[in-house]
Amino acid sequence: MKYLPLVSAGLFRRKTRTILTLASVVIAFLLFGLLQAVGTAFESGADSADARRLVTTARYSIIEPLPIAYARRIEQVPGVVAVAYADWFGAKYQNESNAFAVFAVDPARYLAMYPEFTVTAAHRDAFIAARTGALAGRRLVERYGWRIGQKLPISSEIHPQMDGSMAWEFDLVGIIDAEDPAIRGNTDVVLINVKYFDEARRFGKGRTGWYIERVADRAQARTVAADIDRLFANSPDETKTQPEKEFALGFAKQIGDIGALVTRILVAVFFTILILTGNTMGQSLRERIPELAILKTVGFSDGKVTALVLAEAVVLLLLGGALGMAVATGIMPFVNGSMGGRFPPLFVDAETWLRAAAIVLALALAVGIPPALRARRLRIVDALAGHR
Amino acid sequence: MLVEIRGVIKHYRRGGETIEVLHGIDLDIPRGDFVALMGPSGSGKTTLLNLIGGLDTPTAGSIVVDGRRIDRLSSGELARWRAAHVGFVFQFYNLLPVLSAQKNVELPLLLTSLSARERRRHAMIALTLVGLADRARHKPRELSGGQEQRVAIARAIVSDPTLLVCDEPTGDLDRATAAEILTLLQVLNREHGKTIVMVTHDPKAAEYAQRRLHLDKGTLAEAPEIHVG
Numbered sequence: 178m179k180y181l182p183l184v185s186a187g188l189f190r191r192k193t194r195t196i197l198t199l200a201s202v203v204i205a206f207l208l209f210g211l212l213q214a215v216g217t218a219f220e221s222g223a224d225s226a227d228a229r230r231l232v233t234t235a236r237y238s239i240i241e242p243l244p245i246a247y248a249r250r251i252e253q254v255p256g257v258v259a260v261a262y263a264d265w266f267g268a269k270y271q272n273e274s275n276a277f278a279v280f281a282v283d284p285a286r287y288l289a290m291y292p293e294f295t296v297t298a299a300h301r302d303a304f305i306a307a308r309t310g311a312l313a314g315r316r317l318v319e320r321y322g323w324r325i326g327q328k329l330p331i332s333s334e335i336h337p338q339m340d341g342s343m344a345w346e347f348d349l350v351g352i353i354d355a356e357d358p359a360i361r362g363n364t365d366v367v368l369i370n371v372k373y374f375d376e377a378r379r380f381g382k383g384r385t386g387w388y389i390e391r392v393a394d395r396a397q398a399r400t401v402a403a404d405i406d407r408l409f410a411n412s413p414d415e416t417k418t419q420p421e422k423e424f425a426l427g428f429a430k431q432i433g434d435i436g437a438l439v440t441r442i443l444v445a446v447f448f449t450i451l452i453l454t455g456n457t458m459g460q461s462l463r464e465r466i467p468e469l470a471i472l473k474t475v476g477f478s479d480g481k482v483t484a485l486v487l488a489e490a491v492v493l494l495l496l497g498g499a500l501g502m503a504v505a506t507g508i509m510p511f512v513n514g515s516m517g518g519r520f521p522p523l524f525v526d527a528e529t530w531l532r533a534a535a536i537v538l539a540l541a542l543a544v545g546i547p548p549a550l551r552a553r554r555l556r557i558v559d560a561l562a563g564h565r
Numbered sequence: 566m567l568v569e570i571r572g573v574i575k576h577y578r579r580g581g582e583t584i585e586v587l588h589g590i591d592l593d594i595p596r597g598d599f600v601a602l603m604g605p606s607g608s609g610k611t612t613l614l615n616l617i618g619g620l621d622t623p624t625a626g627s628i629v630v631d632g633r634r635i636d637r638l639s640s641g642e643l644a645r646w647r648a649a650h651v652g653f654v655f656q657f658y659n660l661l662p663v664l665s666a667q668k669n670v671e672l673p674l675l676l677t678s679l680s681a682r683e684r685r686r687h688a689m690i691a692l693t694l695v696g697l698a699d700r701a702r703h704k705p706r707e708l709s710g711g712q713e714q715r716v717a718i719a720r721a722i723v724s725d726p727t728l729l730v731c732d733e734p735t736g737d738l739d740r741a742t743a744a745e746i747l748t749l750l751q752v753l754n755r756e757h758g759k760t761i762v763m764v765t766h767d768p769k770a771a772e773y774a775q776r777r778l779h780l781d782k783g784t785l786a787e788a789p790e791i792h793v794g
Contacts, residue, residue, distance in 0.1 A: 179675055186663040471659045474620060475673040475720070476648020478641050557620045561655065562611075 180481075184488045187468075190461065195493070198457045202497025203504070205450045206533060210505025211512075212439045213532070214523040218362055219435040228395040230290070231402050232424040233388040236415035240265075242384035243414050245375070248286075250408060256392050256401040261286035264371065264386040267335035270321070277317055278366045279331060281374040281385075284310075290389050293360050300325075300351025308373040311347035314364035315354040316522070323349055329367070336378045345377075358524045389421070447536060455544045458490055462548040469552050470560030483553040490545025491537075498537040502530060567727065567760050568594035568617055573626035575612055575783075586612045588783040589626070596727075599754040599761045601774035608780045610764040611732055617762055618651050618730040619643045631727055648676045652721030652759075656733035658713040660705040660720075666692060667701040670719045677724070691719035695749060711742035718749060722759070729753065731763040735770050747773040 189195050233251070235241035242264065251260050266279035280287075284305045288296060296304075296312065304310045311329055323329065329347045337343050347369050355361045375382055392401045402418035409416045419427075462469075472482055506525040513522055570592040577584045586609045594600055594617075602610045615621040616628055619635050622643075628636045631650060638646060660669045670688040679687065692698045695715040705713050714734060721729055731750065735743035751773050753759045763774060771777045779786050 179681065182664075182668065183672075183675070186661060186668075190663050467657075467659055468661050471661070472672070473644065474647065474653050474659075476644050476676050478644045480641075481676075558615050561620075561659075 180485060180488070184485060184492055187461070187465065187485065188489045188493060190465065194457060194460075198454055199493060199497050199500075201453055202450055202494060203501040205446045206498045206501025206536075207505045208446055208501075209443055209533060209536070210502050210525045210529060211523075212443060213529040214505070214509065214525055216436050216439040217359065217526060217529070218523055227293075227391075227421060228398065229392050230421040231390040231392060231398060231405070231418050232421050233390065233402075233405055233416045233418040234386075234424075236406075236417045239387070241414075242381055242386055243388065243416065245371075245383050245385050247388065247409070247414075247416075251388060251390060251405055254390075254401060254404050254408060256394065256397050256404070257390050258393050259286070259290060259391040261290040261389045262371075262385040262387065263287060263389070264374070264384075265335070266331075266369065266374070267333050268367065269332045269334055270330075275321075279333075279369060280366060281369050281371040283371050284312075284368070287368065287389075290391060293355055293357065294364060295354045295356060296351060300353075303350035304368070304370070307348055307350050308370055309346070309348050310350040310370055312351045312353045312368040313349055314361075314366050315352050316361070316365055317367065318349075318352055325349055325351065331367070336374075336381065338377050339379050341379065358522055359526070362522050388416075390418070447540065451540060451543055454490070454493065454540065455547070457493075458486075458544050458548045461489070462486065462551060466555065466560050469555055470557045473555065473557050474561070479553045482555070483549045486549040486552045487541075487545040490548075491541040494537045494541045494544070498533055502533050566593050567596040567598070567631055568592065568762075569627075569629040570617070571627045573613075573616060573623045573628060575609070575616065575621075576624040586783055587616075587623075590783075590785050592778070592785060594760060594762065596760055597754070597758050599751070599773070599775045600763065601771035601777045602762065602764045602780060603766070603768070603771055603777055604780035606766075609783045610780050613780065613785075614730050614732055614762060614764050618653060618728070619647045620653075648673060648724065650726050650728060652718075652724070652726040652729045654714070654717050654721050654729065654731040654734045656736040658705070658710075658717045658737075660713055660716055662705050665702050665704055666697060666708065666716045666719075669705070669716055670723050672720060673724045687723055688719070691723040692716070694722065694753075695719045709742075710738050711745060714738065714742075714746050715749065718746070718753075722753060722757075727760060729759050729761045731761060733764055733766065735765070735767065740769075743767075743770065 233243070235243055245262065248260050248262060251257060261283060263280040263282045266281055268279035269276060284301075288294065288301055300312065304312050313323060313329070317323070327349050329349050331345050331347065332343050333345060334343070338345065347367075353364050353366070353368065355364050371385070390401070390405070392398050398420055402420070405418045406416050469482055472485070473479070502525065509523050509525060570590055573587055573590040574585065575587040577586055590613060602614060604610050612621070616623055617630070619638070623636050626636070627634055633646070635643065635646060661672070667685065667688045670691050671684045674684040674687055689698060689701060692701055695718050697712060697715050697719065700708060700712060705716070708716065729750070734750070735746050738746060747770055750761055750763070754761050761774075763770070765771050777787070
């Protein structure tokens with residue numbers, strides 16, 4: 178600690194230059210925090226995937242429905258302990274921009290399949306009991322100011338009712354939520370009762386969009402998936418079954434490979450920071466050769482001078498990194514608020530902080546070691562002679 | 566005897582060429598002496614001073630300071646030895662511009678186990694001794710050349726070294742300020758018992774020393790009496 182003023186003195190010898198470099202590090206880590214949050218949000222479906230869950234869709238297209246009758250047959254496959262299914266409603270609420278997911282589900286099967294969702298017992302029972310009942314994600318409820326017991330007028334872009342009307346109405350009977358912020362993004366959904374939906378729709382009766390299966394042993398997941406697909410091979414409705422994580426990643430990649438895009442942007446950002454900070458450190462060292470020689474003259478060992486120069490790089494990047502990450506974490510509630518819940522909730526998780534710490538350390542070493550070694554090799558008489 | 570130098574030779578390699586700067590120097594400096602090392606440019610004055618102060622090591626010969634052979638010490642041992650036994654004063658002061666006068670003086674004490682309060686107290690004593698206690702919080706750029714050199718002297722004496730080595734300490738100062746600095750060095754020598762070895766071009770500055778040595782082409786001789794007009 179007693180050397181800290183010396184480190185700070187070296188660092189802030191040229192205040193403007195150091196502050197500008199620091200600002201660029203802050204912005205780089207702010208960008209890192211934000212982009213990682215976006216990447217996490219896109220991958221949250223995959224991250225929250227359960228290794229014991231499989232997803233079955235039609236073999237050739239995810240939008241082709243499968244018979245609801247498959248449920249009983251899938252349940253008979255050895256290793257399968259539970260089956261749920263869901264269908265895409267294609268919802269539109271009030272206007273085009275208010276689009277959110279509405280799934281027609283068997284309430285008991287579906288809620289049992291996702292224990293990570295929190296629903297009160299009263300809301301669960303009400304949803305199972307009410308044919309026109311609906312559960313809505315807490316963020317949707319807050320965004321639109323819905324209240325339990327109210328009617329939800331939701332239009333479908335796919336499914337007309339028997340009378341040809343695309344306008345549907347459900348009773349909001351409960352709220353679906355999740356404690357883990359990574360999973361909360363998956364609750365931006367309205368669940369409706371498939372019994373009512375299937376009876377009331379004009380087309381596609383007796384069919385559903387996809388199945389979700391829970392297997393007894395995660396090690397057997399792929400074997401069970403193959404068994405399910407074999408069961409329906411050569412039928413009019415062949416299936417494709419895969420682990421939930423693969424399904425979620427594949428689904429996210431339909432939008433674009435966000436992870437790869439984020440990585441490429443961040444590599445460019447940190448490479449720029451490496452050059453910028455390295456230049457600052459190198460310039461700072463060249464200007465301070467006589468001062469470093471004086472430190473050695475009064476008795477600072479080569480090791481101490483090396484450590485002092487390295488510490489400057491560590492302090493600069495640690496300060497910038499911590500500030501950038503703190504700002505990124507601090508502005509998330511405002512970013513989420515400004516998006517009005519139309520995007521999965523963004524947050525900076527502990528893993529992102531750990532990655533930031535690792536990047537700080539790697540950058541500090543890459544930037545600090547060359548000048549530190551130069552300082553170590555500095556011969557006092559040569560350095561002082563150069564200053565005469 | 567504080568400093569005993571025997572048969573010291575110093576070579577430098579410049580390009581592919583080896584240059585012998587000092588040719589077998591023998592020198593004794595008694596404890597409490599104030600020696601002025603004079604001679605033309607390139608005569609090896611600073612090289613000899615650097616060897617006495619442990620900033621460089623000889624190619625051959627021995628250097629004993631206060632009973633210890635410093636020519637055999639490793640780089641780390643020499644650093645520790647310098648911190649404990651030698652104070653340095655240079656022509657261009659070499660203060661750290663971003664630190665206050667007090668913090669500059671405290672620098673050598675960072676290597677000791679003294680507490681922050683103790684370091685501050687020692688620094689203030691040294692600054693008082695050089696007459697700059699009231700400038701403790703000033704940065705070097707806020708001080709005159711003479712004041713900067715006083716701070717450098719305070720830094721040199723703060724750890725109470727036996728030996729002070731001064732390389733052209735008045736080379737960058739006007740005549741009156743130089744006289745003040747030299748008087749201060751004289752006080753440190755006479756009243757505080759510091760042994761001083763000072764390199765200077767200036768015969769007037771050399772007059773403040775008890776003994777003047779003349780170095781020419783790497784060979785040492787007692788300087789003849791100099792009469793300055």
